[in-house]
Every structure is written in structure tokens, then in C-alpha cells.
Amino acid sequence: MLQAWDGADRYLLEALAEHAPTGPVLVVDDAFGALSCTLAGRARGWGDSELGRLALEHNLAQNELGAVPWTPMPRPPPGEGVAAVVGRLPRSLARLKYLTAALAPTLAPDTPVLFGDKSKHVQKSAVAAIEEAIGPAASTRAAHRARLILATRDERVGPEPASRGVFGEDELDRGSALLLEALGPLPEGAEVIDLGCGAGALGLAAAKRNPSASLLFCDESHLAVASARDRFAAAGLTNPARFVAQDVLADVPDASADVILCNPPFHQGQAITRRVAAHMFVESARVLRPGGMLIVVGNRHLGYHARLPRYFPRVQVMRSTKRFVVLGATR
Ligand SMILES: C[S@@+](CC[C@H](N)C(=O)[O-])C[C@H]1O[C@@H](n2cnc3c(N)ncnc32)[C@H](O)[C@@H]1O
The missing domain is CATH 3.40.50.150 (Vaccinia Virus protein VP39)
Structure with missing residues (x-):
């Protein structure tokens, strides 16, 4: 049985309340809408998964919440004017590099960017990739069996757009x-x-x-x-x-x-x-x-x-x- 949220979602929401208690939030690659539903009214979605979009729509309707605007990748993220970015760590480093490179130029200086996942999936390489694209980054202590990477936008950094991390893009399976x-x-x-x-x-x-x-x-x-x-x-x-x-x-x-x-x-x-x-x-x-x-x-x-x-x-x-x-x- 797959559950639609986990400790990382909870931890992200707690950290968001600490770092950006008000203002619009860009939610990246929300799996089933757990983050966007909780943030409905403030959330703007940017994601890859059509299933994720459908799940979000369904869960918003089930909870009688208003629509959350949602932009599919590879269209640029609606990052302008957001108070913070939250997201689940993507499953591959290539995808993380792609989306942080696309995200960086749309964010105002000092915007907090929070990525979270189960502790065992949060690797040093992800912290380094986020730091390279967004700005100073560090992983947090573990809580709810999850860990976050918290970065702050520094407009002096920003790599070239990377490969999208799509299956079969670089070599034939x-x-x-x-x-x-x-x-x-x-x-x-x-x-x-x-x-x-x-x-x-x-x-x-x-x-x-x-x-x-x-x-x-x-x-x-x-x-x-x-x-x-x-x-x-x-x-x-x-x-x-x-x-x-x-x-x-x-x-x-x-x-x-x-x-x-x-x-x-x-x-x-x-x-x-x-x-x-x-x-x-x-x-x-x-x-x-x-x-x-x-x-x-x-x-x-x-x-x-x-x-x-x-x-x-x-x-x-x-x-x-x-x-x-x-x-x-x-x-
Ligand atoms: C093993 S890859 C194969 C990709 C490609 N056909 C190839 O041979 O290189 C499986 C693909 O199925 C897609 N996929 C997963 N769930 C899906 C769904 N519910 N509907 C449509 N495609 C899905 C994945 O995004 C992924 O691109």
C-alpha cells in the first residue's frame, strides 16, 4: 500500500513555517499533492508528472480546496515573486541538476529553497548540486525520519541548463x-x-x-x-x-x-x-x-x-x- 505523504512532507511544512511564514510558495514535483493541498491558497505547482497533477486535482477537490495553478516542466517555473520554494528531492541527481538550473534565474536574492526526503535518500552530492545552482546550502538534522536541504538563493551562482534526466536520454537501455x-x-x-x-x-x-x-x-x-x-x-x-x-x-x-x-x-x-x-x-x-x-x-x-x-x-x-x-x- 502506498501512502500519499510521509515525514519529509511534514518536515518541509514545519521548516517552511519557520523560514517563510507568509507569501506565495513554489511547490516542485509534489508527488500526490500533500504539500500543495496543505499550502492551497499560497501554492503554485511546477512539476514533471501528469499523475502528480491528476492526484493534486483530485485531492484538492476531495478536500474542497480551491485550484492550485500548475505548470508542467520543461516550461520555466513560475518562480517570480515567490517567498520560498519547497520540493521533494528528485529520484536522480541529473533531474535535480536540471530543475535547480531552471529554477535559479527565476528567484529573487535570498529566497529560501527547501528540498526534503527520507534521511537515507539525502546525499552529500545533492547538497553540492543545490549549492552550485542556487546558493549556500546545508542539510538539516534528521526529524520524522527525514532530512531537508536548505539553500538560500545567491544570484552570483547559476549553472547552464542541464540534461533533463529523462529515461533513455543519454543511452539506449x-x-x-x-x-x-x-x-x-x-x-x-x-x-x-x-x-x-x-x-x-x-x-x-x-x-x-x-x-x-x-x-x-x-x-x-x-x-x-x-x-x-x-x-x-x-x-x-x-x-x-x-x-x-x-x-x-x-x-x-x-x-x-x-x-x-x-x-x-x-x-x-x-x-x-x-x-x-x-x-x-x-x-x-x-x-x-x-x-x-x-x-x-x-x-x-x-x-x-x-x-x-x-x-x-x-x-x-x-x-x-x-x-x-x-x-x-x-x-
Ligand atoms: C523503463 S522506462 C522506458 C523508456 C523508453 N521507452 C525506453 O525504452 O528508453 C519506463 C517509462 O514509463 C514511464 N511511465 C511510468 N509510469 C507511467 C504511467 N502511469 N503512464 C505512462 N508512462 C509511465 C516512465 O516515465 C518512463 O519514461
């Missing part, structure tokens, strides 16, 4: 490479979905090899969708293509696609879960036309071969190594 090895030519005019596209490696390769195919790139990460769009444009491809941030295939009609390519996530934040993959399988079965195929790669130990037959009448092994299995599931 080994599992995705195996899926592409297994992928044969697609039928003329095929409608192809890159589900959980990250930086778009699977859909880009399919488009290159099949100039008549049309592509839908989707991911719940707005940064991922933006990266896929940028890389598609840079590759000079002429296939019709759309890029949509959404939860799995929420906005895609039934029986509308021929092929779905997918390397499912098995982490949600720091938690390991097969739930997202299962949701992707169910939704793929809905969205594929009869005869259409979901091609999926996973670590062998995740056991997708045992799960897929629940939703697809025919499942075949297309490639396998000691570590990965590529499966084709036909509708």
Missing part, C-alpha cells in the same frame, strides 16, 4: 535494445504507440524503419514527452506523430492501434511495483485492434510471461537473454 532487435518490419501505414516513451527510443527507431507508420508517443512524464518530441524533430523524420503526456493510455480510444511498443517501469518513485506494468497491459489490450500486437520487454524476474495471458489470447517469446525477455502479445 539494454532491454529496449533487445526489443528493437526483435522488432521486424511493420505493416504499411501501421498505427504505432510508444507507451511510456521516455526519450522516445522505441518509437523513433520504429519510425525510422517504417516511414509510412504513424506514431503516438506517450508518457506520464511531461519532460519525457518533450524529450521524445525534440529528438523526433532533430532526427528529421516525416512520419505523422503525436506526443501526449497522459496516464498510460487514458486518452486513447478503444481498438485504434496496430502495434504498441513498451518497456514498462517497475519503480514508482522509490517503491518497486508491477502495478504500472499490469495497468499498461490491460490498457494495451483495450487499445489494440484485433490482430494488433503489444511488444514488451522486461527483466526475466518480473514474470510478464505469466501475466500477459490474462489479457491476450496469444503470447510468444520473441527474444530472450539471461536477463531480459521480449514478448509479443497478440489481441
